[in-house]
Amino acid sequence: MYRNDICSYTYSELQGAVKNLGEKPFRAKQIYEWLHVKLAEDFDEMTNLSKAFRDRLSDQYEIPKMKLVKRQISKKDGTEKYLFELGDDNLVESVLMRYSYGNSVCISSQAGCRMGCKFCASTIGGLARNLRTSEMLGQVYRIQKLIGERVSNIVVMGTGEPLDNYDNFLKFVHMASDEHGLHISQRNITASTCGIVPNMQRLAEEGLQITLALSLHGSSQEKRRRLMPVADKYSLTEVLGACDYYFRKTGRRVTFEYSLVEGVNDTDEDAKELIRMLQGRNCHINLIPVNPVRERDFKKPERKKILVFKNKLEHHKINVTIRRERGSDIDGACGQLRRRYITSKKEN
Ligand code: SAH
Numbered sequence: 001m002y003r004n005d006i007c008s009y010t011y012s013e014l015q016g017a018v019k020n021l022g023e024k025p026f027r028a029k030q031i032y033e034w035l036h037v038k039l040a041e042d043f044d045e046m047t048n049l050s051k052a053f054r055d056r057l058s059d060q061y062e063i064p065k066m067k068l069v070k071r072q073i074s075k076k077d078g079t080e081k082y083l084f085e086l087g088d089d090n091l092v093e094s095v096l097m098r099y100s101y102g103n104s105v106c107i108s109s110q111a112g113c114r115m116g117c118k119f120c121a122s123t124i125g126g127l128a129r130n131l132r133t134s135e136m137l138g139q140v141y142r143i144q145k146l147i148g149e150r151v152s153n154i155v156v157m158g159t160g161e162p163l164d165n166y167d168n169f170l171k172f173v174h175m176a177s178d179e180h181g182l183h184i185s186q187r188n189i190t191a192s193t194c195g196i197v198p199n200m201q202r203l204a205e206e207g208l209q210i211t212l213a214l215s216l217h218g219s220s221q222e223k224r225r226r227l228m229p230v231a232d233k234y235s236l237t238e239v240l241g242a243c244d245y246y247f248r249k250t251g252r253r254v255t256f257e258y259s260l261v262e263g264v265n266d267t268d269e270d271a272k273e274l275i276r277m278l279q280g281r282n283c284h285i286n287l288i289p290v291n292p293v294r295e296r297d298f299k300k301p302e303r304k305k306i307l308v309f310k311n312k313l314e315h316h317k318i319n320v321t322i323r324r325e326r327g328s329d330i331d332g333a334c335g336q337l338r339r340r341y342i343t344s345k346k347e348n
Contacts, residue, residue: 006061007035007134010171011180021056029180035063036181039141066138068146070341072330079327081337082143086111086135090128093158093338094139097326102152107139109169110160113335115194116229117215119259121293122159122335125342130165136172140182154184156191157213159335163191163199170203173210186210192257197234200242204249212246213255213286214239219273223265240277247282259288260306262299271312284319291328293336 009017011032018028030048034040043049043058069091070083080096090111097104113120114127136156144151154176156162162169169191177186186209193200194215203212218224221236231239243254256278260266278285287310289300301309306322313320330337 003058003060003062005064005132005134006031006057007063007137008132008168008171010175011178017061021053023053027053031057032180036137036141036175036178039145041065064132064134064138066135066142068142070337071146072327072337074327074330076329077326079330080143080147081327081330082139082146083337083341084139084142086131091338091341092131092135092139093335094143095158095327096143096147096151099153103147103149104153104155105140105143105151106155106157107136108158108160109136109156109162109165109172113160114164115161117194117217118227119261119290119293119296119298120335121295121339124295124335124339127160127164130168131160133168133171133175136168137175137182140176151182152184153188154190156189159338161194161196163193163196163203166199166202170206173208190255194228194230195234195239195242196230197238197242200239201245204242204246209250209252211252211255212243212250213257214243216256216258216285218265219270219277223270227261227264243283244281254283256283256285257288258285259290260301260309261290262301262305264298266301266305266309268312271309275313275316275318278313278318279316284321285313286321286323288323289325291325291336293339295339 014032015025015028018025031046034046040046041063043054046054065087067085068082069085072081078098082094084092086092092108092111094108095106108131110130111128112125113123116123140151140154173186173189176182176184176189190211190213192213192215217227221231224236225231247254287306289306290298292298310320310322
């Protein structure tokens with residue numbers, strides 16, 4: 001029999017389900033707490049519910065399984081990478097980064113990706129499927145359990161395009177910040193998009209407080225188009241317009257991500273174009289030295305060149321940071337661990 005995924009139910013959906021089962025309303029609070037605070041992985045752990053009720057729940061509902069397949073810990077900075085296998089054998093990758101302000105987890109929003117960015121490992125095999133809300137939450141929950149510590153920040157910057165899985169992603173934001181559950185402040189959640197304009201506009205209207213990051217990567221429409229096929233569909237002008245709209249509606253400063261690729265988007269001309277584009281915008285730009293991917297032929301610029309690029313932007317009063325390279329000894333770039341695992345399975 002098909003069982004519904006109870007971990008993707010919001011608090012109010014769960015209240016409705018409990019009512020339909022003829023149970024008292026406070027049971028919803030107990031179950032939600034078991035699933036989203038105590039991180040139960042089986043109904044039998046819910047010891048304050050009767051055995052009969054637990055059996056009825058497990059007849060009708062499932063708690064999706066996530067099997068840890070691989071865990072890599074960086075010797076350099078304590079960053080950890082995880083590979084989880086979902087109920088249907090699909091794989092997802094997540095990363096834990098330890099900062100002075102707390103633990104930050106980078107989660108995937110899809111198994112694979114169909115956006116086709118030229119430098120990215122996640123998109124090489126295409127999109128397998130969207131992740132359910134519970135599978136996005138599950139990555140954070142499993143990591144919390146494994147390390148025995150709380151996670152305080154979430155970045156949706158792993159494999160996949162969150163705005164290509166809009167409904168499940170939106171529910172994820174609501175559930176991760178729900179006071180009955182994980183209760184992470186929306187201000188501590190960042191989602192990165194390649195620039196799906198209509199869904200950026202929708203997101204701006206949801207009344208959320210999350211940070212939006214835009215993958216910019218090109219200093220002009222033409223340059224962006226060479227790296228990101230999505231730019232054929234939505235022009236740079238439209239994408240920047242959607243960022244401005246997000247800022248107007250939410251008051252949240254947009255972050256621009258710019259992966260620096262040697263000889264492709266790291267020239268003086270690029271810096272000038274970027275300055276022209278971003279000057280006067282209330283924003284922040286994060287320079288990411290491109291992570292070389294086995295299947296791709298992109299190199300990161302020399303450190304000196306990256307610093308010169310940064311200084312040029314700073315000179316024009318643009319907020320700029322260089323992303324610290326974390327976990328470079330453990331398949332650094334997103335999607336590489338999953339990619340390597342899939343490839344090695346095929347080769348064997
Ligand atoms: N689909 C979302 C999330 C992708 S991953 C998006 O496009 O924004 C998060 C960031 O890492 C994106 O900016 C992405 O373009 C970047 N990225 C992907 N592969 C990379 C690589 N090999 N080196 C540097 N940055 C990379």
